[in-house]
Amino acid sequence: MDTRNSPWITEDLVIFQDAIRRFVARELVPNEERWAKQQQVDREAWLKAGEVGMLCPSIPEEYGGGGGTFAHDAIITLEQTRAGTASLGTNVHSGIVAHYLLRYATEEQKQRWLPKMARGELIGAIAMSEPGAGSDLQAIKMRAVRDGDHYVLNGSKTFITNGILADLILVVAKTDPAKGSKGTSIVVLETAQAEGFRRGRNLEKIGLKGNDTAELFFDDVRVPCENLLGPEEGKGFVQLMQQLPQERMIIALGALATMERALEETIAYVRDRKVFGQSLLDLQNTRFRLAECKTVATIARTFVDDCMQKVLRGELDPETAAMAKWWSTQRSCEVVDECLQLHGGYGYMMEYPIARLYLNARVSKIFGGSNEIMKELVARTL
Numbered sequence: 001m002d003t004r005n006s007p008w009i010t011e012d013l014v015i016f017q018d019a020i021r022r023f024v025a026r027e028l029v030p031n032e033e034r035w036a037k038q039q040q041v042d043r044e045a046w047l048k049a050g051e052v053g054m055l056c057p058s059i060p061e062e063y064g065g066g067g068g069t070f071a072h073d074a075i076i077t078l079e080q081t082r083a084g085t086a087s088l089g090t091n092v093h094s095g096i097v098a099h100y101l102l103r104y105a106t107e108e109q110k111q112r113w114l115p116k117m118a119r120g121e122l123i124g125a126i127a128m129s130e131p132g133a134g135s136d137l138q139a140i141k142m143r144a145v146r147d148g149d150h151y152v153l154n155g156s157k158t159f160i161t162n163g164i165l166a167d168l169i170l171v172v173a174k175t176d177p178a179k180g181s182k183g184t185s186i187v188v189l190e191t192a193q194a195e196g197f198r199r200g201r202n203l204e205k206i207g208l209k210g211n212d213t214a215e216l217f218f219d220d221v222r223v224p225c226e227n228l229l230g231p232e233e234g235k236g237f238v239q240l241m242q243q244l245p246q247e248r249m250i251i252a253l254g255a256l257a258t259m260e261r262a263l264e265e266t267i268a269y270v271r272d273r274k275v276f277g278q279s280l281l282d283l284q285n286t287r288f289r290l291a292e293c294k295t296v297a298t299i300a301r302t303f304v305d306d307c308m309q310k311v312l313r314g315e316l317d318p319e320t321a322a323m324a325k326w327w328s329t330q331r332s333c334e335v336v337d338e339c340l341q342l343h344g345g346y347g348y349m350m351e352y353p354i355a356r357l358y359l360n361a362r363v364s365k366i367f368g369g370s371n372e373i374m375k376e377l378v379a380r381t382l
C-alpha cells in the first residue's frame, strides 16, 4: 500500500512526495524527541519548512504558495504521519488557516499574510473551542463587540493547536449573541499587535507531544474591523461549515497513514521476534490479526482515495467527509491497538514507533469534531 498507487497521484506529486519525505527524515524526525520534551517545535523548523515549499503548497503562487492542490496538503499529512512526526502543525497552518484566508480575506490581507505564512514567518492557528464549548460551538461565549473601527474581543479559548507559537489566529466569536449561529463571526488576530491577549498554559497531552496546544485569553483586545473574515458579520458558521470537510479529510488521511505505518512496523517486528522456537509471524493468531488489519487498511485506502478524488473535483459533501473522518479514525485506533499488542511489552516502550503511533492516534477520534458529532452529521442525512 502506497500513495504512489493512488488514482489521484500524478508524476509531479511523486516528485513532491520524495522531496517532503527527505525533508521530514532530515529535519523533523531527528528532532521529534527533543520537541516532545519541550512541547513545541523550534521556530526555525517553520522557516526551514517554508524554504522547501512544505508550507501552503495549495495556495496560489501569487500569494507565495506552491500553486498546487489539496493533493499537496494530503501528501504532507501522509508523509509526516508515516514518519511518526506530528510536531510541526502544518495541517492547521496550511491545510486550514491559509484556506480561510484565501477564501474570505481581502486582497490586501492575502498579500500581507499568505506569503509570510508560506515562508514560515507567520504561524497560523484557529480558535473555535472554549472551556465550556467544544462540540456545541453555538454555545461559545467569546464576544467581539464593535467599537468605532475596531472589534473588542473578550473571552477565552482552549485546546488551540499551534497556540503557543501562533502569530495569526482565526478567532471564532459572537458579534451578535441574540442571533445564535447567525451572530457568529471569525476575526483574525495578529498577535504581534494585540494588547490584552495572553497565552495560557502549553497543555500537556498524552500524545502529539511536540505540537503546542494552548489556552488563550482575551481581555479587551482591539482588532481592526477589516480583520473580520467577511464580507459581513454573522458569516462565521457558514465559513466553518464550508471549511470543516477539508479539515476532516486531513484527519482521515492521518488515520490512514497511521494504519499503514503501524502495519509495516508490526509485520517487520513479528517476522523477527522468536517465541516458542518460531517466528511470531508463524502463529496463526498473528497471521489472522494482521490479515484483518491489512484488510481494514486496504478498505480505508480505497475509501480515502475515493474521497480525495471527490475533493479534487470539488465534489466532497460534508456527510461523506464526516464518514471518512469517523470511520478512518475509529479503525485506525483499533488497528494500532492490535499492532501494539503484537509487540508485547516492547509496544509499550517509547523507543518503538508503535508506541508513539498509538498515543498520537487517540485524539483523532476527538478533534476536528468528535466522532459522535460526525455520526450526527451523517444521521441527519438518513
Ligand SMILES: Cc1cc2nc3c(=O)[nH]c(=O)nc-3n(C[C@H](O)[C@H](O)[C@H](O)COP(=O)(O)OP(=O)(O)OC[C@H]3O[C@@H](n4cnc5c(N)ncnc54)[C@H](O)[C@@H]3O)c2cc1C
Pocket (backbone or CB within 6 Å): 092, 126, 127, 128, 129, 132, 133, 134, 135, 136, 158, 159, 160, 161, 162, 205, 208, 213, 363, 366, 367, 368, 369, 370, 371, 372, 373, 376
Ligand atoms: C490535541 C487537541 C487539539 C485541538 N486543536 C484544536 C484547535 O486547533 N482549535 C480548536 O478550536 N479546537 C481544537 N481542539 C478541540 C476539539 O475540537 C474539541 O476537543 C472537540 O471538538 C470536542 O469538544 P470538547 O472537548 O469540548 O468535548 P465535549 O463537546 O464536551 O464532548 C464530550 C463528549 O461528549 C460527546 N458529545 C458531545 N455532544 C454530543 C452529541 N450531541 N451527541 C453525542 N455525543 C456528544 C463528544 O463526542 C465527546 O465524546 C483540539 C483538541 C485536542 C485534544
